[in-house]
Amino acid sequence: MSDKIIQIKDMNKWFGDFQVxxxxxxxxxxxxxxxxxGPSGSGKxxxxxxxxxxxxxxxxxxxxxxxxxxxxxxNIEQVRAEVGMVFQQFNLFPHLSIxxxxxxxxxxxxxxxxxxxxxxxxxxxxxxxxxxxxxxxxGQLSGGQQQRCAIARALxxxxxxxxxxxxxxxxxxxxxxxxxxxxxxxxKAGMTMIVVTHEMGFAKEVADEVIFMDEGMIVEKxxxxxxxxxxxSDRTKLFLSQIx
Amino acid sequence: xxxxxxxxxxxxxxYLRNLSFGLILIFLCITDFILKFSLNINFTNFLPNILNLxxxxxxxxxxxxLIRAEYSGIKLLxxxxxxxxxxxxxxxLTLLIIFLIILVIPPSLDWLIINANFTGETKEECINDxxxxxxxxxxxRRFIYGMYPDQFHWRINTAFxxxxxxxxxxxxxxxxxxxxxxxxxxxxxxxxxxxxxxxLISGGSFGLEWIDTGSWGGLSLTFIVAFFxxxxxxxxxVVLALARRSPLPTTRYIAVGFIEFWRGVPLIxxxxxxxxxxxxxxxxxxxxxKLIRVIIAISLFEAAYVxxxxxxxxxxxxxxxxxxxxxxxxxxxxxxxxxxxxxALKFVIPGIANTFLALVKDTPLIxxxxxxxxxxMITMAKANPQxxxxxxxxxxxxxIVFWIICxxxxxxxxxxxxxxxxxx
Numbered sequence: 001m002s003d004k005i006i007q008i009k010d011m012n013k014w015f016g017d018f019q020v021x022x023x024x025x026x027x028x029x030x031x032x033x034x035x036x037x038g039p040s041g042s043g044k045x046x047x048x049x050x051x052x053x054x055x056x057x058x059x060x061x062x063x064x065x066x067x068x069x070x071x072x073x074x075n076i077e078q079v080r081a082e083v084g085m086v087f088q089q090f091n092l093f094p095h096l097s098i099x100x101x102x103x104x105x106x107x108x109x110x111x112x113x114x115x116x117x118x119x120x121x122x123x124x125x126x127x128x129x130x131x132x133x134x135x136x137x138x139g140q141l142s143g144g145q146q147q148r149c150a151i152a153r154a155l156x157x158x159x160x161x162x163x164x165x166x167x168x169x170x171x172x173x174x175x176x177x178x179x180x181x182x183x184x185x186x187x188k189a190g191m192t193m194i195v196v197t198h199e200m201g202f203a204k205e206v207a208d209e210v211i212f213m214d215e216g217m218i219v220e221k222x223x224x225x226x227x228x229x230x231x232x233s234d235r236t237k238l239f240l241s242q243i244x
Numbered sequence: 245x246x247x248x249x250x251x252x253x254x255x256x257x258x259y260l261r262n263l264s265f266g267l268i269l270i271f272l273c274i275t276d277f278i279l280k281f282s283l284n285i286n287f288t289n290f291l292p293n294i295l296n297l298x299x300x301x302x303x304x305x306x307x308x309x310l311i312r313a314e315y316s317g318i319k320l321l322x323x324x325x326x327x328x329x330x331x332x333x334x335x336x337l338t339l340l341i342i343f344l345i346i347l348v349i350p351p352s353l354d355w356l357i358i359n360a361n362f363t364g365e366t367k368e369e370c371i372n373d374x375x376x377x378x379x380x381x382x383x384x385r386r387f388i389y390g391m392y393p394d395q396f397h398w399r400i401n402t403a404f405x406x407x408x409x410x411x412x413x414x415x416x417x418x419x420x421x422x423x424x425x426x427x428x429x430x431x432x433x434x435x436x437x438x439x440x441x442x443x444l445i446s447g448g449s450f451g452l453e454w455i456d457t458g459s460w461g462g463l464s465l466t467f468i469v470a471f472f473x474x475x476x477x478x479x480x481x482v483v484l485a486l487a488r489r490s491p492l493p494t495t496r497y498i499a500v501g502f503i504e505f506w507r508g509v510p511l512i513x514x515x516x517x518x519x520x521x522x523x524x525x526x527x528x529x530x531x532x533x534k535l536i537r538v539i540i541a542i543s544l545f546e547a548a549y550v551x552x553x554x555x556x557x558x559x560x561x562x563x564x565x566x567x568x569x570x571x572x573x574x575x576x577x578x579x580x581x582x583x584x585x586x587x588a589l590k591f592v593i594p595g596i597a598n599t600f601l602a603l604v605k606d607t608p609l610i611x612x613x614x615x616x617x618x619x620x621m622i623t624m625a626k627a628n629p630q631x632x633x634x635x636x637x638x639x640x641x642x643x644i645v646f647w648i649i650c651x652x653x654x655x656x657x658x659x660x661x662x663x664x665x666x667x668x
Binding site for chain 1: 564565568586590
């Protein structure tokens with residue numbers, strides 16, 4: 001029980017009349033890496049956005065690190081501070097330098113002294129190998145560098161869980177590798193990760209479990225080897241045959 | 245007429261010859277125009293009427309056609325060709341503008357400067373045909389200080405110098421104090437400004453004689469009203485814009501109601517309400533000075549406009565910025581102060597500058613409720629029996645002063661735009 005850091009039970013979500021997520025049940029254990037894949041519009045992004053409540057669910061329960069997410073959650077900011085997120089469109093703050101992007105939240109959310117926050121930021125920027133760009137602005141960096149900065153920014157909050165929402169989909173093919181490398185390193189360091197991605201190579205390399213979603217439902221959930229070697233449902237087979 | 249067709253088939257190889265010929269034609273065109281329309285000498289009246297009228301234009305178009313070339317090697321000429329002489333249509337527009345300038349500028353200069361009167365103390369000393377700047381000279385102190393007693397003008401001067409000096413505080417401090425600057429400009433500076441103006445210009449303590457706001461006026465009053473309205477309406481506007489996008493329905497409806505109310509009412513009505521109606525609803529023993537009432541009214545009025553401009557900026561921000569800030573654990577206020585507003589306000593600098601310029605130019609309206617600002621003083625001066633008939637000078641002077649103020653503000657806003665420009 002204690003090592004289940006995320007517990008989602010019978011969760012349903014609608015956008016207006018349209019049901020995007022149907023009866024989602026998902027437990028994530030600490031230090032596990034989960035890859036979520038599926039065709040576009042299948043609700044993958046919505047699912048992980050529900051985990052830090054960027055989207056609200058209407059039915060069922062989501063418990064993140066012992067805190068249930070609901071309308072009454074007063075300390076939603078605390079939960080979010082523990083859940084880092086990396087977006088498809090990077091979403092760096094364009095008016096702040098790379099260093100300030102990374103140190104902003106530690107300073108103002110965690111009340112860290114400015115000096116410490118900047119040291120921490122530099123440490124994480126070094127990990128993703130863009131420490132030399134620290135004083136530039138996001139607009140001056142390539143897409144891959146921006147996405148690595150976004151990873152560093154999320155890591156600066158020292159989260160327990162990292163969510164990745166198609167982190168490589170907006171990148172040029174050449175830059176995908178540098179971002180994936182950063183993510184692989186993070187995975188090896190033992191972070192709990194939920195990654196929405198179409199990079200099956202990455203999934204094979206780091207994932208403990210792969211989830212296949214279609215039309216708002218979890219169609220298949222299996223250990224990585226099992227998932228690729230013998231997919232059970234026909235929908236998964238079809239998807240894999242198209243993507244591999 | 246036969247020759248004309250020859251001109252239109254000019255061979256561009258003989259460019260130097262065309263150039264000299266073209267320049268002569270343009271020179272002739274301008275000379276003919278000046279002779280015809282400025283000096284009323286018509287050398288071409290042997291031509292049919294319409295041709296006679298358009299003769300300079302035709303000469304000019306042919307001239308410009310001759311000197312038009314892709315590349316001539318002469319830098320000035322190439323720049324001109326590229327910018328004002330790209331086609332026959334552009335050539336005609338260029339010529340028309342040149343003609344307009346010739347028609348307008350010399351007579352204006354003549355009236356404004358060459359034939360104007362600068363000396364003397366009375367109306368009778370204005371003997372030249374041009375403007376009588378003596379009027380402005382004699383009344384200048386009134387235009388600037390209103391009915392404020394002459395011997396106390398130093399108090400207004402000192403107050404303005406102090407306020408101006410304090411406004412530049414932002415350039416002094418090092419990095420450590422930099423983050424306190426918004427606080428200083430939004431809260432501390434207005435309070436200091438109010439105290440300075442209250443104690444120095446109003447007086448009443450420290451041995452300074454009390455001067456009622458009724459006798460304030462002129463350009464100094466314009467500045468005071470515009471200054472306070474600007475610094476009040478901006479924060480109110482920003483808060484209204486945020487409230488209008490608030491997830492809480494009550495807050496949102498109050499903001500919408502407030503904004504739509506003030507935007508739907510003419511400023512002049514607002515001023516009358518503030519000066520005439522509002523005191524009736526106050527208890528007898530409570531008195532709020534008319535100037536303060538008017539400043540509050542204008543601030544609230546303009547805040548509604550600022551709110552809508554800022555809302556535009558907030559809506560222009562991609563949703564991802566909100567998501568990213570939230571995902572880092574920032575609450576509503578932290579997200580807005582550090583992430584959303586810095587970007588949104590940057591987007592809306594042109595819109596805010598627009599609103600502020602409109603505000604400055606709206607201030608003369610306070611004359612209708614009996615506060616004689618700069619334009620109000622001019623209106624009063626021109627009605628003075630000894631100085632009847634100088635409406636033109638007064639209003640031209642007002643236009644020049646307002647233009648200088650507004651142009652300075654507009655340049656400043658461009659500078660801000662440049663300074664805070666970031667790549668996305």
